[in-house]
Amino acid sequence: MTYADWEPVIGLEIHVELNTKSKLFSTALNHFGDAPNTNITEVCTGYPGALPVLNKEAVRKAVQFGCAIQAEVAKFSKFDRKSYFSPNSPCNFQITQHDQPIVKGGTIIAEIEGKEQSFAVNRVQLEEDAGTLIHFPTYDGIDYNRAGIPLIKIVSEPCIHSAQEAVAYVMAVKSILQCLDVSDCSMEEGSLLIDINISVRPKGVKELRNKIGIKKLNSFSFMELVIKSEVNRQIHAYLDNEKVVQSIYRWDADKKEMVLMGRKATADDYLYFPDPDLVPVILTQAYIDEIKQSLPEFPLQRKG
Amino acid sequence: MYKLSAIELRDQFFRGDVKAVDIIDYYLKRINALDKDVGAFLNLFHDQALKQAEALDKKKASGARLGKLAGIPIALKDNILVKDEIATCGSKFLTNFRSPYNASIVEMVLEEDGIIIGKTNMDEFAMGSSTENSALQKTRNPWNLKWVPGGSSGGSGAAVAARFAPIALGSDTGGSVRLPAAFCGVVGYKPTYGRVSRYGLVAYGSSMDQIGILATNTADVALMMEVIGRHCPKDSTSLHEECQDFLTHFKDSIKGMKLGVPWKFLEDLTDEPKSNFLNSIEILKMLGAEIVEIDLGILKYSVAVYNILASAEASSNLARFDGIRYGQRSERAKTLDEIYDFSKEEGFGPEVKRRIMLGTYVLSAGNRDAYYKKGQKVRTLISRAYKEAFSKCDLIAMPVSPFAAFEIGAVKGRLQIYMEDIYTIGVNLAGLPAVSIPNGLTKDGKPLGLQLIGPQKHDRNLLVAANVIEKGHTFKRAIPTLADKQFSP
Numbered sequence: 001m002t003y004a005d006w007e008p009v010i011g012l013e014i015h016v017e018l019n020t021k022s023k024l025f026s027t028a029l030n031h032f033g034d035a036p037n038t039n040i041t042e043v044c045t046g047y048p049g050a051l052p053v054l055n056k057e058a059v060r061k062a063v064q065f066g067c068a069i070q071a072e073v074a075k076f077s078k079f080d081r082k083s084y085f086s087p088n089s090p091c092n093f094q095i096t097q098h099d100q101p102i103v104k105g106g107t108i109i110a111e112i113e114g115k116e117q118s119f120a121v122n123r124v125q126l127e128e129d130a131g132t133l134i135h136f137p138t139y140d141g142i143d144y145n146r147a148g149i150p151l152i153k154i155v156s157e158p159c160i161h162s163a164q165e166a167v168a169y170v171m172a173v174k175s176i177l178q179c180l181d182v183s184d185c186s187m188e189e190g191s192l193l194i195d196i197n198i199s200v201r202p203k204g205v206k207e208l209r210n211k212i213g214i215k216k217l218n219s220f221s222f223m224e225l226v227i228k229s230e231v232n233r234q235i236h237a238y239l240d241n242e243k244v245v246q247s248i249y250r251w252d253a254d255k256k257e258m259v260l261m262g263r264k265a266t267a268d269d270y271l272y273f274p275d276p277d278l279v280p281v282i283l284t285q286a287y288i289d290e291i292k293q294s295l296p297e298f299p300l301q302r303k304g
Numbered sequence: 305m306y307k308l309s310a311i312e313l314r315d316q317f318f319r320g321d322v323k324a325v326d327i328i329d330y331y332l333k334r335i336n337a338l339d340k341d342v343g344a345f346l347n348l349f350h351d352q353a354l355k356q357a358e359a360l361d362k363k364k365a366s367g368a369r370l371g372k373l374a375g376i377p378i379a380l381k382d383n384i385l386v387k388d389e390i391a392t393c394g395s396k397f398l399t400n401f402r403s404p405y406n407a408s409i410v411e412m413v414l415e416e417d418g419i420i421i422g423k424t425n426m427d428e429f430a431m432g433s434s435t436e437n438s439a440l441q442k443t444r445n446p447w448n449l450k451w452v453p454g455g456s457s458g459g460s461g462a463a464v465a466a467r468f469a470p471i472a473l474g475s476d477t478g479g480s481v482r483l484p485a486a487f488c489g490v491v492g493y494k495p496t497y498g499r500v501s502r503y504g505l506v507a508y509g510s511s512m513d514q515i516g517i518l519a520t521n522t523a524d525v526a527l528m529m530e531v532i533g534r535h536c537p538k539d540s541t542s543l544h545e546e547c548q549d550f551l552t553h554f555k556d557s558i559k560g561m562k563l564g565v566p567w568k569f570l571e572d573l574t575d576e577p578k579s580n581f582l583n584s585i586e587i588l589k590m591l592g593a594e595i596v597e598i599d600l601g602i603l604k605y606s607v608a609v610y611n612i613l614a615s616a617e618a619s620s621n622l623a624r625f626d627g628i629r630y631g632q633r634s635e636r637a638k639t640l641d642e643i644y645d646f647s648k649e650e651g652f653g654p655e656v657k658r659r660i661m662l663g664t665y666v667l668s669a670g671n672r673d674a675y676y677k678k679g680q681k682v683r684t685l686i687s688r689a690y691k692e693a694f695s696k697c698d699l700i701a702m703p704v705s706p707f708a709a710f711e712i713g714a715v716k717g718r719l720q721i722y723m724e725d726i727y728t729i730g731v732n733l734a735g736l737p738a739v740s741i742p743n744g745l746t747k748d749g750k751p752l753g754l755q756l757i758g759p760q761k762h763d764r765n766l767l768v769a770a771n772v773i774e775k776g777h778t779f780k781r782a783i784p785t786l787a788d789k790q791f792s793p
Contacts, residue, residue: 042405046624048393048506049385049407053540081620083667085644092623142628271667273676276511276617278540 003239007203008231010166010196011158014173015216016183017129017149017191018061024128024150025052025095025278032189036134036143044148046090051277054079058150059281060291061182062102062126065152067292068176069121071106075288078280079126083271087142088131096127096153098272102281108156109300110172112165116300119169120157127151146190152182158197158208163227167220170194172300179296187218194223199244200234213248214258222251226258305330306790307783310376310470310524317364317375324357324364324375328419331377335422335468337791343443344453344463346382347390348422353377356419363417371416372531378413379463379472382423383430383506384515386410393506394426394438394456397631397651407504408536409473409515416531421469424459428653429622430475430508432456433483433724436712437655444712445488446784447751451709454487456480457518461488464518466787471528472518477509478610479704479728481516482740486704486753489742489782491774493517493525496761497735498543501536507621509614510541512732520781522741522771526550533763548764558772559592564697566600573706576746581703584743584754587776588701598693598700605682606730607722612666612679613733619663625651687734690759699769700757702727704740708750727755737763739770744779751782 020030026043042050066073080098103124109116131147133140154173160166174192177183185192199211212230217223234244247263305327308316316322332350339345357375364370380386383393385403387410392398406414413420427437435443435458443458445451446466453462457474461484464472474481476494485492494516505515517528527550534547565585573581585595627633627647634646652660666675693700705724715721731738737760740753756773758766774780 045629047404047630048391048398048401048624049383049403049502049504050405051503051539053538083620083623085623085626087626087628087640090624090629092626093620269669271620271664273616273620273667273672276509276541277507 001202001239003235005202006200006235006238008161008227009158009199009201009208010160010227012156012160012166012169013195014154014170015193015195016152016154016177016185018058018152018182019184020055020057020061020150022055023148024055024058024126026148028148030149031145032191034145036141036145039145040147044090044144046092052095052275054278054281055150058126059102061180062124062152063283063288063291064180064182064295065177066103066106066124067288068180068295068298069106069108071121071124072104073283073288074100074102074104075283075285076100076280077102079275079278080272081275084268086130087140088133088147090131090144090147094128094130095275095278097125101125108169108172110165110168111300112168117165117168119165120159122155122157124155125153127153163224163231166196166227167224170220170223176298179298190218193218196223196227198227198230198234200231200238210244210246212244212246215248215250215261217251218253222256226251306334306467306787308470309521310519311527313470314374314376318370324360324419325354327375328353328357328377328421331421331469334791338466338787339468341444341449341786342446342462342466343441344424344459344466344468345379345422346392346425346440346459349389349420353419353421360417360419371418372527373413373416373418376418376471377421377469378418379422379424379460379469380410380420381426381457381460381472381474383426383475384410384473385504385506386420386423389423391423391506392440393430394428394440395651395653395656396439397625397647399440400632401630403504405504408501408538409532410504412532412534418531424457424463424472426459427456428656429506429618430456430477430480431618431655431659433479433721434715435459435484437653439653442712445709446787447489447709447749449786450711451750452487452712454484454709457516458484460518461485461490461492464488464490464520465784467520467783470520471524474516474518475505475508476514476516476732477512477614478732479725481518482704482728482738482753482755483724485518485740486742487709487751489751489784491519491522491525491742492740492753493529493767494731494738495529495533496543496737496763498541499737499761499763500532501539501542503536503538507617509617510621511617512614514732522739522767522774523551523554525739526554526767526771529763529767543761545761550764550767553764553768554771555768556772557592558769561593561699561769562596562697563588563593564596564598564693564700566598566603566693566700566702569600569603570702573703577703577705577707577752580744580746580752581754584777585701588773591772591776596697598696600689600693600730602686602689603726603730606686606733607726609679609682609686609733610725610729611662611722612675613683615659615663616667616676617663619660619667622656622660627651683733686730690730690734690736694759699766702755702757704728704753704755708746708752731757735760737766739766741770741774741777742779742782743777
């Protein structure tokens with residue numbers, strides 16, 4: 001086999017901070033750039049006895065996006081706890097949607113060299129953001145202003161096959177988000193971040209091979225660079241009869257490099273279970289229809 | 305003064321027979337004199353309570369409207385948060401934790417001019433049935449200081465029994481209000497899940513936790529329900545219902561009421577608890593109730609289901625106690641992982657660690673289906689069995705516990721301790737309201753309790769019936785000898 005016999009398989013998870021007035025489960029302000037730990041309540045810092053209450057504005061924005069991509073908006077969805085220990089995760093679990101997300105499926109239409117191309121979305125889930133770790137010479141600080149800000153995580157199918165397609169896909173998603181005014185989409189401020197999963201396989205083969213995950217990319221140019229170099233590296237590894245070890249990297253925006261977070265054969269066990277402090281989200285057809293009818297025009301999506 | 309009910313005490317204050325300051329001063333002195341032996345309180349709000357009483361006297365003098373709880377001293381279990389006060393939850397981990405906010409029910413109590421006099425002892429994070437799991441102190445049963453007060457709200461049970469406060473609040477996840485009420489010879493009420501806000505109650509098993517009321521009689525319980533039994537926008541599981549009037553609906557008879565008894569499920573009941581229960585059934589008949597048989601055989605699985613589900617939720621709820629933001633941080637810790645490991649190791653007692661490990665186990669990817677998900681399915685079946693039972697009867701009658709209070713340190717087997725909750729746990733799994741009313745003493749003087757259970761949201765019917773049934777019993781509002789005296793300040 002030669003280099004040209006291989007094709008990249010790329011899946012993207014786009015993390016989008018919604019521009020709601022308050023946070024996903026508390027009344028604290030959702031606002032970027034304020035002094036550390038000013039936009040917090042006892043809910044944001046995970047104090048004992050504090051309970052989450054769902055922000056309806058965040059639900060509405062997630063549904064708007066779901067309608068805009070012609071997805072199925074779930075009339076019943078629920079929130080789950082995802083357990084992991086980290087100082088910026090105040091309860092040591094994140095409230096997310098594990099198996100019943102608010103939006104299922106959907107299509108993103110992007111323009112590539114003048115041609116329209118469709119990309120399949122797997123799901124869109126609502127979840128809360130974590131706080132920010134601030135490193136000092138002899139200690140670390142935590143700013144919980146970001147903790148609890150509503151996110152939608154837009155998960156694509158592994159249907160993207162080049163860096164060019166990946167960039168076009170993200171740009172299309174971004175333009176829908178901006179058109180709907182559901183997010184600031186500021187990559188510099190971290191309100192739009194991209195996780196990439198990359199593997200390669202011989203053309204014509206269906207099975208997926210070991211993938212490399214790169215988390216929290218915040219610019220198109222780095223995304224393009226990272227995809228190109230990673231695809232290149234993996235194909236050469238296989239051509240040289242080497243293995244690609246499944247692993248996860250984090251993008252360090254300051255140093256502009258990939259930092260290895262872990263190599264693992266199996267997925268982490270996040271001890272998922274339904275959050276007993278929250279009730280399921282039940283939406284009516286009338287609610288969904290009303291949102292559909294109030295959508296603005298999209299340059300590409302409306303043809304979809 | 306200690307013999308008065310909360311309502312009587314308040315009415316004396318309304319009439320001007322007694323000042324709020326005198327009430328609070330009296331109770332604080334009483335606690336200082338008598339609680340050395342009992343150990344009900346972890347923390348007294350001495351100055352704060354007196355200051356509040358002074359303000360209330362001024363408010364009365366000004367002619368302003370007075371709240372429903374005006375002048376009544378109220379004790380809180382130490383897992384209910386009061387702003388700027390320490391809340392330990394009976395754990396070493398939180399001995400330095402001051403709450404930055406009030407629980408919603410604390411706001412409601414203060415709005416109605418109730419006076420919080422202090423915080424009571426409990427099993428660590430409400431995990432236990434005897435208060436012996438408190439990491440901070442022993443609480444003794446006022447009926448006999450060798451006995452446990454029951455748990456996990458044992459401090460609240462002992463405080464009401466010893467007349468340190470006419471009303472105390474506790475929390476009930478698997479029987480933690482009803483059991484100490486029975487062991488201490490007082491009334492214990494567990495409302496419908498969602499009737500009382502959990503905001504500011506430190507969570508143990510969130511889907512079962514419910515704040516409950518301990519008092520010397522059902523009318524005082526009803527009074528407190530009128531204050532705290534209301535919707536709270538900060539708790540997503542709070543019922544969207546109007547706050548109910550209870551006391552105006554109290555009546556004299558339960559004639560024609562159908563009371564279900566799961567006779568088969570109670571087959572193993574022996575000796576005094578059995579004869580005591582049968583005696584209450586006779587009283588119920590005399591009061592005009594019709595006794596019908598119901599099938600609750602499925603409750604034999606309730607202890608197992610409870611231990612799986614409550615532990616699962618607890619393992620997640622207690623993950624936040626990591627030594628980062630509040631509570632104890634191990635001084636030995638040098639790295640982040642050591643902060644987590646050592647702080648939990650030093651801060652948590654054995655029962656808490658056991659349940660965190662069990663909960664993590666039943667939620668792990670390989671075990672979730674076999675334990676957590678299966679437990680949820682059986683929980684649904686239990687709820688269904690109660691629904692089926694309530695198609696045949698208005699209320700269900702059962703004992704509170706298969707045995708009376710035991711000696712401190714006497715029960716060594718955990719399984720035996722867990723089985724103590726066999727009659728109370730099903731109520732939490734199904735989110736039902738239930739009340740424990742004192743219905744007699746064993747030969748050696750241990751109080752026992754009769755449990756009445758209602759369908760979801762039928763809190764008022766249940767308390768109305770409990771009030772009639774309470775009147776039908778000769779054993780009511782009994783005061784333990786130790787506490788049945790004035791004190792010399």
